Amino acid sequence: MAKPKGAYFLASLGQALCWLLRRREGVGHLLQAARLLERQASKSRNPRFLVELSGQLVHWGEMAAGERLARLAVALGPSSPVALNNLVLCLTRMNRNAEALPISRQVCKMLPDHPGCNILLAILEAQLVSPEPALIRLNSVIEDNAEPEQTARAWLEKAVILDKSGCFDEAFAALTVAGEMHTTLSPFSPDQRELIYETLERNRAGFDRNLLQRWPVDTLIDDDLPAPAFLLGFLRSGTILTEQVLGSHPDLIATDESSVIHELTQELQRISGVTGDHAKALSTLNLRRIKELRQFYWRRMREEYGDAVMAKQLVDKNALNTIELGVISVVFPEAKILFALRDPRDVCLSCFM
Numbered sequence: 001m002a003k004p005k006g007a008y009f010l011a012s013l014g015q016a017l018c019w020l021l022r023r024r025e026g027v028g029h030l031l032q033a034a035r036l037l038e039r040q041a042s043k044s045r046n047p048r049f050l051v052e053l054s055g056q057l058v059h060w061g062e063m064a065a066g067e068r069l070a071r072l073a074v075a076l077g078p079s080s081p082v083a084l085n086n087l088v089l090c091l092t093r094m095n096r097n098a099e100a101l102p103i104s105r106q107v108c109k110m111l112p113d114h115p116g117c118n119i120l121l122a123i124l125e126a127q128l129v130s131p132e133p134a135l136i137r138l139n140s141v142i143e144d145n146a147e148p149e150q151t152a153r154a155w156l157e158k159a160v161i162l163d164k165s166g167c168f169d170e171a172f173a174a175l176t177v178a179g180e181m182h183t184t185l186s187p188f189s190p191d192q193r194e195l196i197y198e199t200l201e202r203n204r205a206g207f208d209r210n211l212l213q214r215w216p217v218d219t220l221i222d223d224d225l226p227a228p229a230f231l232l233g234f235l236r237s238g239t240i241l242t243e244q245v246l247g248s249h250p251d252l253i254a255t256d257e258s259s260v261i262h263e264l265t266q267e268l269q270r271i272s273g274v275t276g277d278h279a280k281a282l283s284t285l286n287l288r289r290i291k292e293l294r295q296f297y298w299r300r301m302r303e304e305y306g307d308a309v310m311a312k313q314l315v316d317k318n319a320l321n322t323i324e325l326g327v328i329s330v331v332f333p334e335a336k337i338l339f340a341l342r343d344p345r346d347v348c349l350s351c352f353m
Contacts, residue, residue: 007036011053018060021263023304027060034065038072047073051086061256063094081110085117097124115141115150119157126161134161152181160353175353199323206279207326215287217333223291225298226310230261230328231317233340236350242340243317253305254315260300261321261328267296268327278327293331 010033017026034057037050050073057066070090073083085107091100104121111117118137126134138161141154159174186193221227231246231254233239240256247254265278271289274281282290301309301316315338321328328335 007033007040007053008049010036011049011056015056021259021300021303023060024306025303027062030057030060031062031065034069037069041072041076045076047077047080047083050076051083054086054090058090058093063090066090067094079110081107081114081117084110085120088120092120092124097127100124101128113144113146115144115147115154119150119154122154122161123157126157126164131161131165148181149185152178152185155181156353163353179352196323202277203279203323203326206277206283207329211279211283212326212329214283214330215290215333219287220290220294221334223294225294226314227334227336228297228332229313229315229336229338230321230332231315231338231340232322232325233319234322234342234344234347235319236347237319237340237342239317239319239340242338243315246315251312252315253309253312255305255317257318258304258316259318260297260304260316261318261324263300264293264297264331265324265327268293278324282327282330290331297331 010029014026014029014033034053050069054066054069067090070087074087077083084103088100088104101124104124107117108121118141122134122137138154138158142151145151155174155178159171159178162171162174231239231243243254246252268278268281269275272281272284274284
C-alpha cells in the first residue's frame with residue numbers, strides 16, 4: 001500500500017488535482033514526488049515509475065523536472081526502449097532535436113517495427129539529415145498499416161516533408177489521404193461536427209447591441225478585480241508564438257490554452273438553467289449574477305496561476321475563445337482583446353495540414 005507521504009501517493013494526488021483543474025496545487029505535489037523519486041531511485045532501481053512521472057511533468061509544463069527523471073530512468077535502464085523513447089519525447093518537446101536524434105535511432109534499432117517510434121525518427125531525420133530516409137521510413141509505416149491512427153499520422157508527416165521538398169501535388173494528395181483517414185477514425189459523427197457552426201450562428205443572432213451594452217462598464221468594474229486581456233484568433237494564426245513572446249515579459253502572465261472561459265460558460269449554464277445558448281443564458285441574469293461570474297473567473301485563475309495573477313497583467317490565450325467573444329464582452333467589457341491575424345489562405349492551408 002502506498003504511504004501518504006510516498007512518491008506514488010504524491011504523484012497520484014498531484015495528477016488527480018491537475019485533472020480537477022487545480023493545476024498549481026497538483027503540480028506542486030508532482031514536483032514533491034519527483035524529488036522523492038530522485039533520492040530513492042538508486043535503491044529501487046526501477047525506471048518504470050520514473051518514466052510515468054516524467055511524462056506527467058512534461059505534460060503539465062515542468063520540462064526541467066521531467067527531463068531529470070527521464071535521464072535518471074535511462075541511467076537505471078539503459079537498454080529500455082520505453083525509457084529511451086520517453087527521453088526522446090522530452091527533448092523534442094523542448095526543441096532539442098539534435099540531442100534526440102541519436103537516441104531515437106537507438107530506440108528504432110530496438111523496436112524496428114514500432115510505427116510511433118519510426119514516425120518520430122522520420123520527423124527528426126527530415127529536419128536534421130535528409131528527407132529521403134525519412135520518406136522511406138514513413139512509407140514503410142504506411143505499407144505495414146499496423147495501427148490505423150499511426151498510419152494516418154504517417155501520411156500527414158509524409159505530406160509535410162513533401163511540401164517542404166517542393167513536391168506540392170504529391171503533398172496535397174498525401175494530405176487528402178491523411179484527412180480521409182482521420183475523418184474515419186474521428187469519434188465525432190458528421191452531425192456533431194456541425195455543432196460548432198450552429199453555435200456560431202446562435203451567437204451571431206443572440207449577442208445583439210442590447211445584450212452587449214446591457215451592463216455599462218462602470219457598474220461592473222467597481223469590484224476591484226483586474227482587467228484581463230484575451231489573446232484570440234483563428235486556429236493556426238500564430239497565437240502560440242504571440243503568447244510565448246508576451247509571456248517572457250516580467251509584468252505579464254500569459255496562459256497556454258487556458259480552459260477557464262469554457263469553465264465560466266459551464267458555470268453560466270448552471271446558474272441560469274439555460275444550456276446550449278450562452279446569449280440567452282446571459283439575458284436571464286441580473287447584475288449580481290454577472291459579478292459572480294467575474295469572481296468565478298478570477299478565483300479559477302488564482303487556483304491555476306497563484307496570487308501573482310492578481311498583481312500582473314493576465315493574458316488569457318486560447319484561440320477557441322474566439323467563439324465566446326460575446327460572453328467575454330458581456331462579462332468583461334473592460335477587457336483588452338488581442339486578435340491574431342494571418343492571411344486566411346495560410347490559415348486554411350495550415351489547418352488542412
